[in-house]
Amino acid sequence: MDIRDFVDDLARSVAFLSRLPVPERHFIGHDGRLSRAVRAFPLAGLMITLPPAALLSVLVALRTDPLLAALLAVAAEVLITGALHEDGLADTADGIGGGRDRDHALTIMKDSRLGSFGAVALVLVLGARxxxxxxxxxxxxxAGAALALVAVAAGSRAAMVWHWQALPPARKDGVAASVGEPERTAAVVALASGAALFLLLLVLSAGALAACAAAAALAVAVLALNRLVLRRIGGLTGDTIGATQQVASVAALVALALVR
Structure with a gap:
């Protein structure tokens, strides 16, 4: 693995997944495709979540009320990502919940307006997180609070790649199709590194039992979403990739809460 190529992929992943500024030199000659860059998604997720994790750590050290600390950390995450994944969750919920059939669901998902299913999904998922x-x-x-937050961030970005490589594109002209399918090797690197970061950081912060419970919950949630998306719209879209991150994240966090 060429370290310079990986750094470029990491920078492109950070730019794709967040609003953080990235130097232009990483995009010279780049065609906009993410087929190889997805290998860096877990590490990019970790880096994107470092500021909210640091904020959470400081709030815990100051003995801030846990609910307020959690709210501020999640708000920081949403600001840094530009609500990218939340938008995908809302559109996916509107399409799958309100669509009469595949074509109607895809039409709803392209509509920028927020529907009742999307609004309910956002409230429930943000509230659960x-x-x-x-x-x-x-x-x-x-430190443990910060490690847990970045662990879930890395694991949920690996889940995005899992969803992306497991399903065909639902549209030939969609965002997911335009940026390319993940290369097989890149997907393996993303899944392996994401799983390693997720488990290692959770073991260090919350213990082995909590880490295993969170991993199991994440896997079951992503498998269930994959099956639902395939059955309802025949494949993935950019929105369902974002929804996968949200579903994986909330599943892991809820499992941690139940075990702890």
């Missing part, structure tokens, strides 16, 4: 983080904070040190 905040509540789950608040529930685990009393049992974690400031």
């Amino acid at each position: 905040i509540a789950a983080i608040a529930a685990i904070l009393p049992g974690l040190s400031p």
Whole structure:
């Protein structure tokens, strides 16, 4: 693996997944495709979540109310990503929940307006993330809280690649199709590194039992979403990739809260 190529892929992944500024030199000669860059998604997710994780660590050290600390950390995550994944979740919920058939669901998902299914999904998932983080904070040190947050960030970005490589594109002209399917080797690197970061950081912060429970919950949630998306719209879209990150994240956090 050429380290310079990987650094370029990491920078492109950070730019794709967040609003963080990235130097232009990493995009010279780049055609916009992410087929190889997805290998860096887990590490990019970790880096993107470092500021919210640091904020959470400071709040825990200051003995801030857990619910307030969790709310501020999640708000920081949303600001840094530009609500990219939340937007995908809302559109996916609107399409799958309100679509009469495949074509109608895809049409709804292209509509930028927020529907009732999307609004409910956002409220439930954001609420569950905040509540789950608040529930685990009393049992974690400031460093442990930060490690848990970045672990889930890395694991949920690996879940995006899993969803992306497991399903065919639902549209030939969609965002997912335009940026290319993940290369097989890149997908393997993303899944392996994402799983390693997820488990290692959770073992260090919350213990082996909590790490295993979170991993199992994440896997079951992504498998269920994959099956639902394939059955309802015949494949993935850019929205369902974002929804996968949200579903994986909330599943892991809720499992941690239940075990802790």
